[in-house]
Amino acid sequence: MLAGMRFWFEHSSEVSLREQVVTQVTLGILTGELAPGERLPSIRELARRFDLHANTVSGGYQQLQQEGWVESRKGSGVYVRDRSPQPPASSDAEAALTRLIANLFETTKRLGIPDRRVAEHVRARTRLVAVDRVLVVESDLELRRIVIAELSAAITVPIEGCDLGDLRGNLETAVIVALPSKVERVSAEAAGFRVHSLRVRSIPIALSEHLAASHVREGVLIGIASHWLDFLRFARTMLVAAGFDVDALIVRPANTPGWQDGLAQADAVVCDVVTATELTGVKTILSRVLADGVPEEIKALTQPQLS
8 A cells, every 4th residue: 555545557458557556546646545745655665566677666656747737846745636616724714705705895885885785786786596407517528427327316306518618607506516526617608616536436446346356266257448538547557457358358338339249248338328238138237427416415405506
């Protein structure tokens, strides 16, 4: 156990060790197993612990830094980059609020607006607003479909999805949600409206619940199927790192003709909730994107909110 998460590496595989480093650190950050500001194992430490070449680990860390997941601090090490906006300290927030209110009344007095009218507007602005929908902001269409399907299990109000570039309309009556890695960008486009972060599951933990080491035996075939191409890549890399032979994996992009061919031969098929509805006659292992309890958390936000 290093850096707050478990690493797995499979040396005799066509999935490069560098790709396994990059994928596992990326997933660790997305799922919260690696927290912002957390120090990654040193190149020497990770290489020695898992019998990796130092250049392999170094190359993986460099790629992660280029993609914005981590940052190198001279003389200190490599750290998970904080990609979320930082809220001000409570004392700073109170001071800022006091200044804003003071500035508001100074401005309205200069304009000749009575304090009574200002108070009426404030009361109107803080009225309870009925939430009419949940808005999932995600540019990857297939990932968006999966998130909406998982939320639908608990939420009764309509759930809509949109690309980051299409974030418009009446946002006041919507609960806006996004995956953790996208919250910062969505917040910048949401014109001051709050964007709620969707906690995500740990893929290694999710898979290990179903695929114990005893399942890694000769002759076992595991299918991987999804419309979301990153799901295929993540699941394949993690299964190989967990000890499955790459030849024992049947990978099927569900947006290609005949994608179900051969899956009936698999002992089980790892898939998302959308793809699972399209599979019949096979044992499925659902790997959910959202962490346990997230649909219920978002459902609570659909109660009337202060505007």
